[in-house]
Each structure stands twice: as C-alpha cells, then as structure tokens.
Amino acid sequence: MPELRQNYFTKEWVIMATERAKRPEELATRRVVKELPSFVETCPFCLGNESKTPPEVMRISSQDDAAWQVRVVANKFAALSPDAQPTRRIHRSRRSMGGFGVHDVIIDTPNHAHFMALMSDAHVANVLRAYKARFDTLSLDPRIAHITIFKNHGLDAGASLEHPHSQLIATPVISSQVRGRFHQALAHYDEYGECMFCQMIEEEIAEKTRVVILTDRFVALQPYASPTPFTTHILPRRHIASFGDISATEITDLACVLRSMLAKLNSGLGNPDFNYTIRSAPAEYAGVKHFHWYVSILPRLTRVAGFELGSGMFINTVLPESAAEFLRNVQIDLALGAAGN
Amino acid sequence: MPELRQNYFTKEWVIMATERAKRPEELATRRVVKELPSFVETCPFCLGNESKTPPEVMRISSQDDAAWQVRVVANKFAALSPDAQPTRRIHRSRRSMGGFGVHDVIIDTPNHAHFMALMSDAHVANVLRAYKARFDTLSLDPRIAHITIFKNHGLDAGASLEHPHSQLIATPVISSQVRGRFHQALAHYDEYGECMFCQMIEEEIAEKTRVVILTDRFVALQPYASPTPFTTHILPRRHIASFGDISATEITDLACVLRSMLAKLNSGLGNPDFNYTIRSAPAEYAGVKHFHWYVSILPRLTRVAGFELGSGMFINTVLPESAAEFLRNVQIDLALGAAGN
Numbered sequence: 001m002p003e004l005r006q007n008y009f010t011k012e013w014v015i016m017a018t019e020r021a022k023r024p025e026e027l028a029t030r031r032v033v034k035e036l037p038s039f040v041e042t043c044p045f046c047l048g049n050e051s052k053t054p055p056e057v058m059r060i061s062s063q064d065d066a067a068w069q070v071r072v073v074a075n076k077f078a079a080l081s082p083d084a085q086p087t088r089r090i091h092r093s094r095r096s097m098g099g100f101g102v103h104d105v106i107i108d109t110p111n112h113a114h115f116m117a118l119m120s121d122a123h124v125a126n127v128l129r130a131y132k133a134r135f136d137t138l139s140l141d142p143r144i145a146h147i148t149i150f151k152n153h154g155l156d157a158g159a160s161l162e163h164p165h166s167q168l169i170a171t172p173v174i175s176s177q178v179r180g181r182f183h184q185a186l187a188h189y190d191e192y193g194e195c196m197f198c199q200m201i202e203e204e205i206a207e208k209t210r211v212v213i214l215t216d217r218f219v220a221l222q223p224y225a226s227p228t229p230f231t232t233h234i235l236p237r238r239h240i241a242s243f244g245d246i247s248a249t250e251i252t253d254l255a256c257v258l259r260s261m262l263a264k265l266n267s268g269l270g271n272p273d274f275n276y277t278i279r280s281a282p283a284e285y286a287g288v289k290h291f292h293w294y295v296s297i298l299p300r301l302t303r304v305a306g307f308e309l310g311s312g313m314f315i316n317t318v319l320p321e322s323a324a325e326f327l328r329n330v331q332i333d334l335a336l337g338a339a340g341n
Numbered sequence: 342m343p344e345l346r347q348n349y350f351t352k353e354w355v356i357m358a359t360e361r362a363k364r365p366e367e368l369a370t371r372r373v374v375k376e377l378p379s380f381v382e383t384c385p386f387c388l389g390n391e392s393k394t395p396p397e398v399m400r401i402s403s404q405d406d407a408a409w410q411v412r413v414v415a416n417k418f419a420a421l422s423p424d425a426q427p428t429r430r431i432h433r434s435r436r437s438m439g440g441f442g443v444h445d446v447i448i449d450t451p452n453h454a455h456f457m458a459l460m461s462d463a464h465v466a467n468v469l470r471a472y473k474a475r476f477d478t479l480s481l482d483p484r485i486a487h488i489t490i491f492k493n494h495g496l497d498a499g500a501s502l503e504h505p506h507s508q509l510i511a512t513p514v515i516s517s518q519v520r521g522r523f524h525q526a527l528a529h530y531d532e533y534g535e536c537m538f539c540q541m542i543e544e545e546i547a548e549k550t551r552v553v554i555l556t557d558r559f560v561a562l563q564p565y566a567s568p569t570p571f572t573t574h575i576l577p578r579r580h581i582a583s584f585g586d587i588s589a590t591e592i593t594d595l596a597c598v599l600r601s602m603l604a605k606l607n608s609g610l611g612n613p614d615f616n617y618t619i620r621s622a623p624a625e626y627a628g629v630k631h632f633h634w635y636v637s638i639l640p641r642l643t644r645v646a647g648f649e650l651g652s653g654m655f656i657n658t659v660l661p662e663s664a665a666e667f668l669r670n671v672q673i674d675l676a677l678g679a680a681g682n
Contacts, residue, residue, distance in 0.1 A: 001425045002440025004514065012517040015440060017420045079358045079648075079656045084342045093541045094565050099343025099356060150647030158646025169648055173345065176353040177653020180521065200434045224435050277651025298650060305499025306491030307420075307510055309639060310618025312518020315420045 005225040008200060009181055014225045015315045022317045024326035027229050027301045029270040036113035036162065044076075045163035047110035057104060058133060060126045069123060070130045071107040078103035079169060086143050086172035097172065102138055106130050106166040115153065115164040116259060117266035125255035127166065131278070132251070134168055135244050139283035144170045146178060146282045149243070154273025156300045174282055182281070182291060189290035197292030198239050210320050212327045213260055217253040220261050222320035222327075229301050229318035230269065230327070232261055235294040243280035243293045258295065260332060265299055268330035273300040346566040349541060350522055355566045356656045363658045365667035368570050368642045370611040377454035377503065385417075386504035388451035398445060399474060401467045410464060411471045412448040419444035420510060427484050427513035438513065443479055447471050447507040456494065456505040457600060458607035466596035468507065472619070473592070475509055476585050480624035485511045487519060487623045490584070495614025497641045515623055523622070523632060530631035538633030539580050546578075551661050553668045554601055558594040561602050563661035563668075570642050570659035571610065571668070573602055576635040584621035584634045599636065601673060606640055609671035614641040 003016045044052035047067060054074040061068050080101025089096050108116060108127050116124060131149050138144050151166040152159040174182075188196040204210055204221050212232065213220040220234045234257055236250060246254070265272060280293040308314050344357045385393035388408060395415040402409050421442025430437050449457060449468050457465060472490050479485050492507040493500040515523075529537040545551055545562050553573065554561040561575045575598055577591060587595070606613060621634040649655050 002419075002421050002442075004421075004438040004440055004512075006436035006438075006514075007517075008434045008436065010517055011520075013438075013512070013514050015420050015442075015512075018440070019422065020418045020420070077361045078343075079356050079361070080343050080345075081360065093349045093537070093544055095347035095349065097345040097347075097354075099345055099359070101343075101356075146652070148648055148652045150651045152646045156644065158644040167648070169652070171345075171354070171356075171652070171654070173347075173354050175653045176348075176351055179352075196434070203434055275647035275650050277647050279651065296651070303497065303499040304645070305493045306616035306618050307489055307508065309616050310491045310620065310637070311487070311489045311510070311512070312516045313512070 007223070007225040007227075008196060009184055011184060012225075012227075013313050014227050015313060016319055017315050017317050018319070020317050021319065021322075022229075024229070024268075024318055024323050027269065027318065029272050029301075038111045038113045040112050040163070043112055043161070043163050045071075045105075045107045045110075045161065045165060046112050053105075053107075058130065060130055062122075062126070067110060069109065069126045071110075072104050072130055072134060073107065075103040075105045075167065080171065100143060100172045102144070102168070102170040104134055104168040106134070106168065108164040108166060112163050116151075117262040117271075119259060121252070121256045121259050124259045125251050128246075128251050128255055128258075131166070131168070132244065132246060135280075138168075138170045139244055139286075141170075143172055145284070146171050146174045147280070148277060149280075150275060150277040152275055154271075154300070156273040157275045159273075178279075178282070181279075182285070185290045185292075186288075195239050195290055195292055197235060197294070201235055201237060210324045212264070212324050213257050215253055215257055217250050218257045220257050222324040224320060226316055226318075226320040226323070227314035228298060228316055230265065230272075230297075230299045230323050231320075232265075232297040232299075232327075233294050234258060234261065234297070235292065239289070240293060241281035241288045241291040242283065242286035243278050244283065244286060246293075254295075261297060261327075263332040264327050264330040265297070267332055268327060269299065269301070274298060275300065348564070348566040348568075349537060350525055352525060353566075353568075354654050355568050356654060357660055358656050358658050359660070361658050362660065362663075363570075365570070365609075365659055365664050368610065368659065370613050370642075379452045379454045381453050381504070384453055384502070384504050386412075386446075386448045386451075386502065386506060387453050394446075394448075399471065401471055403463075403467070408451060410450065410467050412451075413471055413475060414446050414448065416444040416446045416508065421512065441484060441513045443485070443509070443511040445475055445509040447475070447509065449505040449507060453504050457492075458603040458612075460600060462593070462597045462600050465600045466592050469587075469592050469596055469599075472507070472509070473585065473587060476621075479509075479511045480585055480627075482511075484513055486625070487512050487515045488621070489618060490621075491616060491618040493616055495612075495641070497614035498616045500614075519620075519623070522620075523626070526631045526633075527629075536580050536631055536633055538576060538635070542576055542578060551665045553605070553665050554598050556594055556598055558591050559598045561598050563665040565661060567657055567659075567661040567664070568655035569639060569657055571606065571613075571638075571640045571664050572661075573606075573638040573640075573668075574635050575599060575602065575638070576633065580630070581634060582622035582629045582632040583624065583627035584619050585624065585627060587634075595636075602638060602668075604673040605668050605671040606638070608673055609668060610640065610642070615639060616641065 427441035
C-alpha cells in the first residue's frame, strides 16, 4: 500500500508510491560518462583563460602552488545588478522592486574535468571557504536580506557551462518559501522549546535507517519525507542557524562528507545531474535558536509533472530507507580524499 | 536593469532578468514536430484497445457517433489506493498516513494523434465535462480533502504515454502549498473585503497589456509576476471558488479559450511540452468568498535549477507583457474550432 508522509519542516505531504516503487539501482543513469579534457580553449573558467571572465572578486590558492584553486568572479549574465536600487513600488495588485543584488560565480577548480566528486577533500574545503568568505562579506551589506549558494551539475540541473562551478545570489528580499520554513521552525520552538532540526537529527542518528554518513560534526541522511529519489541532507550536529557561523574544523569535516556523498551518488547512480543548495538562516537571524542550516542535494533523476506543480505534493518512487541502504553500500575510493588533485 | 516582482497571491518574489531577456520567439522549440499515427497497436488508450486499460469509470460519447469521445479509467500505476485507510500516525518527528486516494486517467480522445490544440472546441468541452463529473463525484466522499486535475504534455513535462490524456489525483489531505494560497487569499479578504482574484482580473482587463484572450466569461492572461516564460492563467470572470461550480455555458466558453490558448502556444512556440493544472478550492470550501478557481498552463521551456530549488524564487527571462503581445499576434485557425473533430 502507498503511504503519505508529511515533511516535518514545511508540513507538505509526499506520496511514497510503493505500488510503483523502484529498486534504487533502477534509477541509475545509463549514460556513457563522457571523458572530459582538463583544458578547453574556449572555456572562460579554464586555467590560463582568466581574462575571459568578468573581474575577479577573490581567489584561493594552495600553499604549494602558484596557480589558483578557486576563483570567484561576477556572473557575466547576472540575474540581479549591484547598481539597481532596492526600492519598493506598490500599485494596487502589482508589487515590484528594483532588481538590486549580487550574482557571483565560484569557479570550483582550474581543471575543466575535475568535478567535485573527484576532488580531494582539501580542495572541496577551499571551495567551501570561498562560499563562506563571500557569505560573510555580503552579509555585512544592509541592503542584502538573503543569500542562496548553489550548484547546478549537468544539463538537466540547469548547468549551462560544463566547467565545474557554483553560484551565489544575494537578494534584497527573503523569499516567501524561506519565510515559511522559518515560521514553521519558530512555531515549533515556541511550542516545544527546542530546535526541530536538532530534535530530528538526534532521532535519525538513533534510528540509523536513513543515515548514510555520520561523523563527529555532520550527518548525511535521506529525509523521512524525501520528495524525490536520493534527496540528501547534510546537517551540522551542533545547533547553528547560519552557514556563516561554520567553524574552521567544521569546514574540513563538511568537505569530507560532501565529497563522499557526491562520490557515492556519482559511483552508485552513474554521474547523475544534481543541484545542491545551502539552506541557511538570513544573516539578520544568525543567532536564532529555532533554525538550523544544512546542505540539500537533489539528484535530478525524475521529472516534476503537473501533479507536483498543481498541488505542491511530490510522488517519490524510492523509499528513503532503501535509498540510504543503497548509498551506504556504495564503495568509494577513500584514498582519493587524501591523494586526489 | 532587472526587476523583482512579487506574486500577489503567494507573496513569492520573481526575478525578471531583463539583462538576460530573450525575445519570446527565441524560446520556441526547434524540434521537428513528429507526425503521429492516429492508431498505435500497442497503445492502451487507442480506439479498439479498451480491454488493455483498467476498468472504465465513465465515458462520454458524441450524439452522432457510437464510439466514445472521452474515457475515464483507473490509473494502472496509481500513486494512491482507494483500498488504503487514511489513518494518521504520529511518532515524534515522523508523520504519515495510509496512502488512500483516487488516481484517474482521463483519455482525452480515441485518436492517438489528436492532442488538445488540434481538437474541436466541442471535443474539449467533453473533456472538461469528464473532469467536472469526476470532480463532483469524488467531492462527495468525506475521506477526500482535495482534488488535483492536470495534464502532462510531452516528455519534459513528465508524460510517459504519448496518447493525449489528463489525470486526476484525489488526496485525503490538503497540501501545504494549497493551504498557503488559501490563507493569503483569506487574509486579503479580511483586510479589504474583496476576492483578490476578482480585483486582479478587473485591473488586468482594464490594463490590457498582459491579457491574451478575453471572452464574456473568461480571461486568459500572463500573470504580472510570471515565474517562467509563457505561464498562462485562464480565470472565470465571475467569482467562483470551486471548479465544481462551473456552469454549462462556462464549460463551452472555457473549452474555446483553453483550446485557443493551447493552439497559440503550439503554433507560436513549436509544440512545447507543457503542464496545465486546475487550481480549485477544496470541496469543503466551495462557497467561500475569498478564493477563485483557475487553470494554470506552464510551458516547459526552461529548466528549474539550484537557485529556484533553494530559494523558491524563479528567474524569468521573458517579461509577461512581451509574452502576451507575442501570443496575441499568433494567428490560429479559428475554423478548426467548428470543423475539427
């Protein structure tokens, strides 16, 4: 029999369609993984082509290497502009605002072929440090209300450039979606006096069935009301509302967990297209007791159709318990963590 | 300069990315439209293959024709089951419910090639009558809280079968998304004593720039804070909260507007994949003054990526004013409305 599960954090329902259930491996892409070159003459993100990008915002280099490891540049096709004025206009039913904002591209690596699942943990840590540096700097601007850091990997995930990169968009508003999650978490805190994320993390670690990776500082799990196959959350085990408050030790730990999760998805499911996003409290709420930041990874293995769009409810054909078991059993090259790049 | 626009009904923001703006015609698919056969031996929805579907729930036949025009059958791969019990279970952070529900397939036509943009208005009216008959019947079941009627057209829109069909999923819960929209509309009614949809319709008809088709009973328009290119809403001009309360005259009028809109999208944009969904008040709220049902058509011309998933905000590269102008100018074969099958 099918089952409905309710997302604890958004109150949205998900249909676990056990009648159409698939074994996790059935969802693996059957694509032939294209061997990418490490350098492409026309790619603006490749080593040596630095002049082809908009001005550099920052870079991170490794100690023993003159070249850069991570570069942050302005997005050439920015969705928002730092030169616009965030002025609100209200005219009857129409509400608008000048398109002020910042749109960065984080070039993860100088190597065209070197996507995150194949990087060393040390290199992933530098990507995360670039995220944090930009998050911290932009959080100081009072015109910025919210910062979304995300990665699109593959065409189906909306990536228009092949070279491994991430993006950051800082907006002058907090989205209604983020507000809604925030309010739910606050209502829970007011009722029970606890962070609902901390409570869930404790339960899931005790339960074990949906946990994929557990370290001293992070847990990677398949959420109980997972909306799509292999949706993965990586949460810090201590209570922190804002990504900006991640510690240096936590960055090192997260790099290992994130790289390992992406390597498991890559090996187990045939390099699927995916998005990840860092869900963080807005800077003005960095200290709150009720919210908890995390990384959400969404492999794009199925299509969103009319039911999902019309109702907001998703139909998931892979139980998160099965997905977690499958991913726990995917062997990855742990040595890569130390030796890669 | 880019602009942010706020959806009046959900309060969600949309980025109108004028810097990356595209002319509407640039988004047309360049696909060669495959000529489909009118009959496919292996297709369970084709005329003569009726025994290949699960049991028939209802059918509509034309007066001058012995064969059926529209059939409703149970979905062979139903997401929910009428045999499950909608019992709630709560265990700490985990909330679930038996997967009770009804999942119908509406076979729009016996002809494999005859998709809705090419139908006669009279045939589309029969499809709408099938929707309403099922909506009315299922609304009588107290275990059913909400009904979503939708169509997936094309692979990118999640259609797994080529033969033109629609679907209906009746759930024992009202989704959090629908609840949220309902609450916003109620808050507006409490503050201003008016249906915010009625108000918007009046404004848009006066403004004209985003209106594509206007009849005595319906308006088809591009919403002011359109999240994706060519998102189209078809709204009844009189206040009705529930699709179940559509009148016989309104069905005839809507059939013409819906068929004309789909024909314009088909001709103007090269038969794009699309979803449509009927957004209606749940049956228990059929009489409310604050909500207003409508049809939402979403052409799938762009991909949802990490920013949209992480923030809930969309980036739209085609202004709704440009999309409306483009669609107003697409000439369609009006004669088809009368002469086509």
